[in-house]
Amino acid sequence: xxxxxxxxxxxxxxxxxxxxxxxxxxxxxxxxxxxxxxxxxxxxxxxxxxxxxxxxxxxxxxxxxxxxxxxxxxxxxxxxxxxxxxxxxxxxxxxxxxxxxxxxxxxxxxxxxxxxxxxxxxxxxxxxxxxxxxxxxxxxxxxxxxxxxxxxxxxxxxxxxxxxxxxxxxxxxxxxxxxxxxxxxxxxxxxxxxxxxxxxxxxxxxxxxxxxxxxxxxxxxxxxxxx
Amino acid sequence: xxxxxxxxxxxxxxxxxxxxxxxxxxxxxxxxxxxxxxxxxxxxxxxxxxxxxxxxxxxxxxxxxxxxxxxxxxxxxxxxxxxxxxxxxxxxxxxxxxxxxxxxxxxxxxxxxxxxxxxxxxxxxxxxxxxxxxxxxxxxxxxxxxxxxxxxxxxxxxxxxxxxxxxxxxxxxxxxxxxxxxxxxxxxxxxxxxxxxxxxxxxxxxxxxxxxxxxxxxxxxxxxxxxxxxxxxxxxxxxxxxxxxxxxxxxxxxxxxxxxxxxxxxxxxxxxxxxxxxxxxxxxxxxxxxxxxxxxxxxxxxxxxxxxxxxxxxxxxxxxxxxxxxxxxxxxxxxxxxxxxxxxxxxxxxxxxxxxxxxxx
Numbered sequence: 001x002x003x004x005x006x007x008x009x010x011x012x013x014x015x016x017x018x019x020x021x022x023x024x025x026x027x028x029x030x031x032x033x034x035x036x037x038x039x040x041x042x043x044x045x046x047x048x049x050x051x052x053x054x055x056x057x058x059x060x061x062x063x064x065x066x067x068x069x070x071x072x073x074x075x076x077x078x079x080x081x082x083x084x085x086x087x088x089x090x091x092x093x094x095x096x097x098x099x100x101x102x103x104x105x106x107x108x109x110x111x112x113x114x115x116x117x118x119x120x121x122x123x124x125x126x127x128x129x130x131x132x133x134x135x136x137x138x139x140x141x142x143x144x145x146x147x148x149x150x151x152x153x154x155x156x157x158x159x160x161x162x163x164x165x166x167x168x169x170x171x172x173x174x175x176x177x178x179x180x181x182x183x184x185x186x187x188x189x190x191x192x193x194x195x196x197x198x199x200x201x202x203x204x205x206x207x208x209x210x211x212x213x214x215x216x217x218x219x220x221x222x223x224x225x226x227x
Numbered sequence: 228x229x230x231x232x233x234x235x236x237x238x239x240x241x242x243x244x245x246x247x248x249x250x251x252x253x254x255x256x257x258x259x260x261x262x263x264x265x266x267x268x269x270x271x272x273x274x275x276x277x278x279x280x281x282x283x284x285x286x287x288x289x290x291x292x293x294x295x296x297x298x299x300x301x302x303x304x305x306x307x308x309x310x311x312x313x314x315x316x317x318x319x320x321x322x323x324x325x326x327x328x329x330x331x332x333x334x335x336x337x338x339x340x341x342x343x344x345x346x347x348x349x350x351x352x353x354x355x356x357x358x359x360x361x362x363x364x365x366x367x368x369x370x371x372x373x374x375x376x377x378x379x380x381x382x383x384x385x386x387x388x389x390x391x392x393x394x395x396x397x398x399x400x401x402x403x404x405x406x407x408x409x410x411x412x413x414x415x416x417x418x419x420x421x422x423x424x425x426x427x428x429x430x431x432x433x434x435x436x437x438x439x440x441x442x443x444x445x446x447x448x449x450x451x452x453x454x455x456x457x458x459x460x461x462x463x464x465x466x467x468x469x470x471x472x473x474x475x476x477x478x479x480x481x482x483x484x485x486x487x488x489x490x491x492x493x494x495x496x497x498x499x500x501x502x503x504x505x506x507x508x509x510x511x512x513x514x515x516x517x518x519x520x521x522x523x524x525x526x527x528x529x530x531x532x533x534x535x536x537x538x539x540x541x542x543x544x545x546x547x548x549x550x551x552x553x554x555x556x557x558x559x560x561x562x563x564x565x566x567x568x569x570x571x572x573x574x575x576x577x578x579x580x581x582x583x584x585x586x587x588x
Contacts, residue, residue: 037552193562
């Protein structure tokens, strides 16, 4: 076992809170969303007034969606104004050759086993940053906008209908919007698998305690393993 | 018939009392979703304004819009074509035919230049210069352009004229397009549905005649008065939806009990129309009322959003029809398989590096 060289405080409390609230909301949203599209259980016979077989699922879906949205907005605020070295947008510059060039290429090569030595980043590496931008930033934004557009459908002329209703003609109709919202939901389990795998692998290969860092906030640098 | 009669003149000539005339005005205001204070405006418009001339063209269509229109109960079809609008040209309903009828169309276009309403039923084939739809010896594409040039406004009747309907469903062999793709410089009111509800059709005409303006339109160009809310939001089976009580097969007990048709592919939650409010055939019933799921006929490209009896649309994916969940499961499986393969290679590499290190030592 290599000796501990350094302990680095990487994920500050707001980032860790965002991460776990986001994780819980995503699981709740995905589960209830699938149920709404395919309601499985049948209520016992009786009058409709006694049952909440669909409205409860929808209620949980909408409630977690609003927590998810607020949490996302908070994380955006933190990324821009938080002054957090490891949790800001500043490091993500896909338009810049200095970002897109060598560091990104090296990381991709490393993932493709084309390099023996892994580049080491304390925060997100460039490939992780790109994945987060595509899956979490773009994915969440699409889900929030399309979700609010659909949420506004039962109150025409209301706030959500006015501000997000343009999503409906953009996607070619209410039905297509529902369908796109449903299809895009699947990017979250796909992301979850890649995310967990990458975290566990980096923890095993680099031994930076990245798995526990999202609970404690600390990552570690350890001595090269003595041969 | 004099060409500049007002509605009130026609009513009087037909022996309709003033009391009945006012009743009609009130009823019309209700259908238009107007407040009672607007009734005098309707009375004034119908008394003083000359009837609005209407030219009604038929393109690629099945005439179901006309079939619906002639079943209007408030007001009835006789009232409409003899008394309400001045329906100057309609090749389906006219007594005359051939050149005589085409002359009437040209005369109306000249006499009421910039004042007549052009009602279009059906869509336009534009492939091969529109040769797939010939009416009166000319392509419908040419006739439409010619007639639209001097129109005050255009009403696109039905799903065909509004969005394309079955003719431009995939693969669209005749290159059919909705009216709005051909005519860009005129205000167009889209009144979709396959067919639209008859009272909606007469309501739109009355609105234009009363106020001289288009009714307020939604983002798809449909009059808000009739297409502002979803069928789902006014559906009398909504309670069963919220309770999670669904029909699961067309011959189960739930069907007899009239539970929600959501699981049978009902498109009510994504369809904007007045079926669950105004209903059909003088308020007799509507599709969901008779136990059939809504097929979403007033929504754009509804034929391509099938099948009608499942909740999730099938999407062509890699040459096979698949739904969103199948694609999702396959993608998640692929991600998991990729991660597993990557882990295996990492393990092998690590083991190999370990052996080399040991050898070096």
